[in-house]
Amino acid sequence: MISKAMAQRLNGQVNKEFYSAYFYMSMSAHSESENLKGIAAWFMAKYDEEMAHAMKIYRYLHDQGARVELDAVDKPPTTFAGVLDMFEKTLDHEREVTASFNELVDAALDERDHATNIFLQWFVTEQIEEEATVSDIIGRVKLVGERGEGLFMIDNELAGVAKQMSTTAAAQA
Ligand SMILES: [Fe+2]
Ligand SMILES: [Fe+2]
Structure with missing residues (x-):
C-alpha cells in the first residue's frame, strides 16, 4: 500500500x-516523411520503450493497491527544424524526465516509502543511460553534419541500433 499523495505523483509520471x-512517435512520423527510415525506426523504438515505462508504473500502482487515473496527454510538437533539432529536443526532454524521477525519489524518501524508493531506482539508472545515448548521437550528428552523406550514415547507423533495441525489448518481454 502506498500513500494517496504518492499514488497521485506516480499517476502523473504515467502521464x-x-x-x-x-x-x-511524432518525431518518428516526421523522420519517416523526410525519408529517414533509420531515424524513424529509432524514434519508434523509443516510443516502445516509453510505453513500457508507463506500463511498469501502471503495474506498480495496481500491485500497491492504488488506483490508476489516466489523464489527457499533451499534444507533442509536430514540426522540427532538422535532425539535430530533434535529438536536442530529445535530450532536453530526457533531462526533464530525470528531474521528475529525482523529485519522485525525494518524495519517497520523505515518506520513508522504501518500496517506492526501490521501485524508482530502476528508472534513475535508466535515465543515465538514456541521456548518455542521446548525447552521443548529438555528438555524432555534429561531427558528420545533417545533410548528404553524413546524414545517410547516421540514418543507417540508427537503423541498426533500432533493430537491436527491438530485439532487446522482445527478449525482456
Ligand atoms: Fe521513460
Ligand atoms: Fe525516456
Whole structure:
C-alpha cells in the first residue's frame, strides 16, 4: 500500500511517460516523411520503450493497491527544424524526465516509502543511460553534419541500433 499523495505523483509520471511515447512517435512520423527510415525506426523504438515505462508504473500502482487515473496527454510538437533539432529536443526532454524521477525519489524518501524508493531506482539508472545515448548521437550528428552523406550514415547507423533495441525489448518481454 502506498500513500494517496504518492499514488497521485506516480499517476502523473504515467502521464509523462505516455507523453514521451507520443513525442517520440511524432518525431518518428516526421523522420519517416523526410525519408529517414533509420531515424524513424529509432524514434519508434523509443516510443516502445516509453510505453513500457508507463506500463511498469501502471503495474506498480495496481500491485500497491492504488488506483490508476489516466489523464489527457499533451499534444507533442509536430514540426522540427532538422535532425539535430530533434535529438536536442530529445535530450532536453530526457533531462526533464530525470528531474521528475529525482523529485519522485525525494518524495519517497520523505515518506520513508522504501518500496517506492526501490521501485524508482530502476528508472534513475535508466535515465543515465538514456541521456548518455542521446548525447552521443548529438555528438555524432555534429561531427558528420545533417545533410548528404553524413546524414545517410547516421540514418543507417540508427537503423541498426533500432533493430537491436527491438530485439532487446522482445527478449525482456
Ligand atoms: Fe521513460
Ligand atoms: Fe525516456
